[in-house]
Amino acid sequence: xxxxxxxxxxxxxxxxIRIESMKAxxxxxxxxxxxxxxxxxxxxxxxxxxxxVDPKNPKxxxxxxxxxxxxxxxxxxxxxxxxxxYFPLEVLMTLNKPGTxxxxxxxxxxTVGVDMTTGSLGQGSSLAVGVALGHKLDRRNNYTYLxxxxxxxxxxxxxxxxxxAAHAGLDNLIAFVDYNKKxxxxxxxxxxxxxxxxxxxxxxxxxxxxxxxxxVESIYNAIEEAKRIKGKPSVIVLDTIKGxxxxxxxxxxxxxxxxxxxxxMEEAIEELKxxxxxxxx
Amino acid sequence: xxxxxxxxxxxxxxxxxxAYCEALMDLASENENIVVLDADLMxxxxxxxxxxxxxxxTFNVGVQEANxxxxxxxxxxxxxxxxxxxxxxxxSRRCFDQIFLSCGYAKNNVRITGSDPGVTAAFNGGTHMPFxxxxxxxxxxxxxxxxxxxxTMLTDLIKQIAAPFGVFYIRLLRKNAIxxxxxxxxxxxxxxxxxxxxxxVTIIATGIMVDEALKAAEELNKKxxxxxxxxxxxxxxxxxxxxxxxxxxxxxxxxxxxxxIINGLGSAVAEVIVENYPIPMERVGVNDLFGEVGPxxxxxxxxxxxxxxxxxxxxxxxxxxxxx
Numbered sequence: 001x002x003x004x005x006x007x008x009x010x011x012x013x014x015x016x017i018r019i020e021s022m023k024a025x026x027x028x029x030x031x032x033x034x035x036x037x038x039x040x041x042x043x044x045x046x047x048x049x050x051x052x053v054d055p056k057n058p059k060x061x062x063x064x065x066x067x068x069x070x071x072x073x074x075x076x077x078x079x080x081x082x083x084x085x086y087f088p089l090e091v092l093m094t095l096n097k098p099g100t101x102x103x104x105x106x107x108x109x110x111t112v113g114v115d116m117t118t119g120s121l122g123q124g125s126s127l128a129v130g131v132a133l134g135h136k137l138d139r140r141n142n143y144t145y146l147x148x149x150x151x152x153x154x155x156x157x158x159x160x161x162x163x164x165a166a167h168a169g170l171d172n173l174i175a176f177v178d179y180n181k182k183x184x185x186x187x188x189x190x191x192x193x194x195x196x197x198x199x200x201x202x203x204x205x206x207x208x209x210x211x212x213x214x215x216v217e218s219i220y221n222a223i224e225e226a227k228r229i230k231g232k233p234s235v236i237v238l239d240t241i242k243g244x245x246x247x248x249x250x251x252x253x254x255x256x257x258x259x260x261x262x263x264x265m266e267e268a269i270e271e272l273k274x275x276x277x278x279x280x281x
Numbered sequence: 282x283x284x285x286x287x288x289x290x291x292x293x294x295x296x297x298x299x300a301y302c303e304a305l306m307d308l309a310s311e312n313e314n315i316v317v318l319d320a321d322l323m324x325x326x327x328x329x330x331x332x333x334x335x336x337x338x339t340f341n342v343g344v345q346e347a348n349x350x351x352x353x354x355x356x357x358x359x360x361x362x363x364x365x366x367x368x369x370x371x372x373s374r375r376c377f378d379q380i381f382l383s384c385g386y387a388k389n390n391v392r393i394t395g396s397d398p399g400v401t402a403a404f405n406g407g408t409h410m411p412f413x414x415x416x417x418x419x420x421x422x423x424x425x426x427x428x429x430x431x432x433t434m435l436t437d438l439i440k441q442i443a444a445p446f447g448v449f450y451i452r453l454l455r456k457n458a459i460x461x462x463x464x465x466x467x468x469x470x471x472x473x474x475x476x477x478x479x480x481x482v483t484i485i486a487t488g489i490m491v492d493e494a495l496k497a498a499e500e501l502n503k504k505x506x507x508x509x510x511x512x513x514x515x516x517x518x519x520x521x522x523x524x525x526x527x528x529x530x531x532x533x534x535x536x537x538x539x540x541x542i543i544n545g546l547g548s549a550v551a552e553v554i555v556e557n558y559p560i561p562m563e564r565v566g567v568n569d570l571f572g573e574v575g576p577x578x579x580x581x582x583x584x585x586x587x588x589x590x591x592x593x594x595x596x597x598x599x600x601x602x603x604x605x
Contacts, residue, residue: 108358108388109387115358116358117382117386117387119382120382123351123378123382123383126347126349126350126352126355126379126383127351127354127358127383128355129351129352129355130351130354130355130356130357130358131355131356131358132355133356134355134356134358134361135359137316137356137359138359138360156347157347157348157351157379160342160347163343163345163348164342164345167343
């Protein structure tokens with residue numbers, strides 16, 4: 001159970017992830033705002049409390065791993081890493097600039113703290129299964145966290161990996177589905193219906209939970225429950241809003257990849273700072 | 282490097298897959314990080330003994346090649362040294378993006394074995410007959426592409442590639458090869474082996490075409506033509522030095538491969554020649570065709586993978602050389 005103080009801290013962390021990534025988007029003028037903001041609360045819980053990681057020893061053998069198969073959530077992850085102390089916040093301003101170490105999609109060879117290179121949707125799932133298998137072989141007591149997009153579930157590779165993860169009994173693998181209902185071209189229900197995501201995973205042999213993906217307490221509790229499940233992998237389906245935290249983005253028809261003017265950036269940061277004040281009360 | 286060509290080129294008793302399994306079992310006994318993956322072709326590959334001896338280090342994921350490659354890459358990120366096998370067409374065509382990104386771009390440490398190259402797929406025919414795997418793989422930066430020619434070379438190469446970090450594609454005949462090297466021969470990755478010396482023309486061959494090239498050289502010898510024969514078992518990084526030397530000294534080259542002539546060994550050699558020492562060159566290989574079923578002996582004829590074709594192309598290239 002999280003205490004009130006910790007809940008406040010995690011809520012603040014989530015908003016700060018949005019603020020810092022918004023500064024990077026605004027500086028660049030565009031980016032994957034929608035899918036970065038929808039996953040911010042989960043990143044806050046993971047980096048703010050759950051994950052056993054050390055920014056001073058980012059390659060530590062026993063650390064927990066995070067693999068974002070939706071590699072385009074990179075900017076939110078970079079903000080979380082910077083806030084956690086992996087690198088200075090100013091580095092976020094180099095997002096997608098020539099020669100950057102912070103590319104649109106996660107790259108373990110460029111960014112300190114990023115555990116896997118992803119971007120071509122679906123592939124992070126198999127990579128996470130391999131990583132979890134490797135840790136099992138070495139009898140490490142760590143966890144591999146995998147973030148999947150909801151549109152990404154349309155990739156067949158996800159289900160190949162899901163099938164084998166369950167077969168191999170990977171209870172050290174905990175996946176999240178950022179169910180923000182939208183993919184690049186629009187709503188999933190209009191393009192390729194997801195039906196029951198947790199139902200699909202359950203039928204593949206996973207333990208599945210459906211929760212509010214913007215409630216840090218629910219996220220934390222779901223992870224705790226997932227850790228109690230032995231012999232099978234777990235999935236936590238996060239009910240989220242694409243662009244969460246910035247009203248303009250939440251309601252925009254197309255919010256997968258958006259342009260961000262300096263004015264919009266300031267407006268969004270203003271909005272997010274108000275949310276921060278509300279948390280403080 | 283001491284590669285000793287045998288004088289007695291006969292079909293080997295030991296199948297290539299048996300040598301493959303033995304080499305991996307040897308490696309596994311010395312190094313606990315060696316792991317093996319397959320996609321429901323372990324018995325075809327003769328890897329059951331490995332899976333019995335090292336069940337915890339065997340991952341047969343079932344019929345899901347793309348996942349297998351990703352899982353192999355993930356295992357390597359935790360320090361494991363994976364050898365993943367499936368048939369060549371699946372190991373290349375079907376998993377190309379996974380090999381390109383999850384292995385190559387991500388700088389993971391993975392060995393991929395694609396078995397049954399070209400016409401050796403025989404009765405599995407058109408669908409399972411990779412004439413394009415080298416071509417696909419060559420486009421992946423930093424990859425190493427190897428085509429072991431017999432069990433001696435296979436054993437040496439499989440063991441050599443355990444230590445270096447990177448992505449390796451091993452194009453592997455599964456069944457009996459023709460013995461080309463004496464036991465105990467060792468090989469240097471990236472260095473061609475000169476099997477025969479000659480000054481009139483150089484025949485550069487890989488895989489099952491090495492024996493055909495040597496047979497062709499014997500035929501040519503009777504006609505007073507002295508061919509140099511190189512076994513270019515590393516297709517990438519290609520041995521530029523040996524190619525340029527051959528171009529300079531013999532001024533005519535014929536390449537031979539059990540693969541499409543587009544983007545395979547012939548293309549790789551041509552790239553070196555045109556940029557360094559342009560001389561006449563001809564390619565023996567599959568002339569941009571899809572595969573089909575049949576006995577290997579029939580398919581070799583069907584796709585012009587014969588010593589007769591090599592002799593013919595040598596005669597063509599020598600005429601071109603004379604005209605210069």
